[in-house]
Amino acid sequence: MTEQILMAGPAGQMELLVDYPTQAATAFAIVCHPHPLIGGTPQHKVPTLLMQLLVEQGCIVYRPYFRGLGHSQGVHDEGFGETEDILYLIQQLRLKHPTLQFYAAGFSFGAHVIAKCYAALSLEQRPKQLILCGLPAGEVAGLRRYDTPIIDGDLLLIHGEKDQITPLQDVFDWAQTKRHPVMVLPGANHYFTGYLKALGLTIRRYLKINH
Numbered sequence: 363m364t365e366q367i368l369m370a371g372p373a374g375q376m377e378l379l380v381d382y383p384t385q386a387a388t389a390f391a392i393v394c395h396p397h398p399l400i401g402g403t404p405q406h407k408v409p410t411l412l413m414q415l416l417v418e419q420g421c422i423v424y425r426p427y428f429r430g431l432g433h434s435q436g437v438h439d440e441g442f443g444e445t446e447d448i449l450y451l452i453q454q455l456r457l458k459h460p461t462l463q464f465y466a467a468g469f470s471f472g473a474h475v476i477a478k479c480y481a482a483l484s485l486e487q488r489p490k491q492l493i494l495c496g497l498p499a500g501e502v503a504g505l506r507r508y509d510t511p512i513i514d515g516d517l518l519l520i521h522g523e524k525d526q527i528t529p530l531q532d533v534f535d536w537a538q539t540k541r542h543p544v545m546v547l548p549g550a551n552h553y554f555t556g557y558l559k560a561l562g563l564t565i566r567r568y569l570k571i572n573h
Contacts, residue, residue: 369454372446373436375526379404379425381417389463389571391489394448394472396496397440397505399430408495411558412565419571421465426451435459438481438508440506440556441471445478452487456570463571467493469529470552474498474510481511492517493565496525496552500532514540518568522550 365380393416395409396402404410404425414424428444429436436443456464466489468476473494480488494517498508508528521533523546530546537544547562552556 363475368433369451371436372435372450373434373457374436376435376447376450376451377427377433378410379413379427381413381423381425381525383417383420383422384422387417387422387459387462388420389422390459391423391450391465391467392455392476392491393400393423393466394426394468394476395425396470396472396502398471399426400469401464403427406469407558408554408561409467409472411562412467412469412493412495415562415565415569416465416467419569421571422459422462424451424455428449428472441478441508442473444465445482448475449478449482452483456487464489465491465569465571467495469495470498471482474508477510477513480515480517481513488515490516490571491569493520494518494566495520495554495561496522497533497536498528499536500526500529510536512536512539517542518565519544520564521546522552522557523548524550525552527552553567 393409394411395404414425427434499510
């Protein structure tokens with residue numbers, strides 16, 4: 363069962379959805395949702411899938427609403443203020459769960475935000491594993507340019523071959539600097555329509571959470 367909680371954040375009140383594993387938790391995770399101005403919410407099918415997979419692995423999963431969405435206060439800030447909010451949330455959750463490992467994931471705009479957070483964190487503060495689905499790392503037609511920082515570490519990049527919003531070549535160019543492998547789902551679009559099962563299998567194979 364999903365719990366809804368409210369907490370203070372840098373821009374005011376922040377709303378989060380929290381899901382708990384049936385067994386004793388061995389980790390906590392943050393999952394970030396797609397762009398709030400074009401229908402992205404924590405209940406979108408991809409962040410929901412990410413949550414389910416992480417809960418299955420023993421994580422307490424937090425899905426925050428970005429600024430101006432749900433009961434989260436503030437105004438959309440193109441990923442800058444949102445990064446500040448998620449960094450604050452990470453800090454608070456580390457205090458709340460001092461003995462648990464930390465994992466993180468994001469889809470689309472949420473992948474951009476969590477990648478920016480990863481880049482801002484010290485080595486000790488970073489999530490043990492990071493999952494980035496549909497990462498924008500360049501020009502998104504009709505919207506803006508995403509300057510996603512180049513990061514290293516243990517991360518899984520998953521992208522649709524026919525992603526019409528964040529071109530696959532942009533992710534290849536981004537990943538090349540640190541030689542990250544990119545898991546490409548042939549034929550999949552940005553929203554992984556019809557590919558959720560394949561997406562889930564790919565993520566399950568990657569996750570290594572100690573029980």
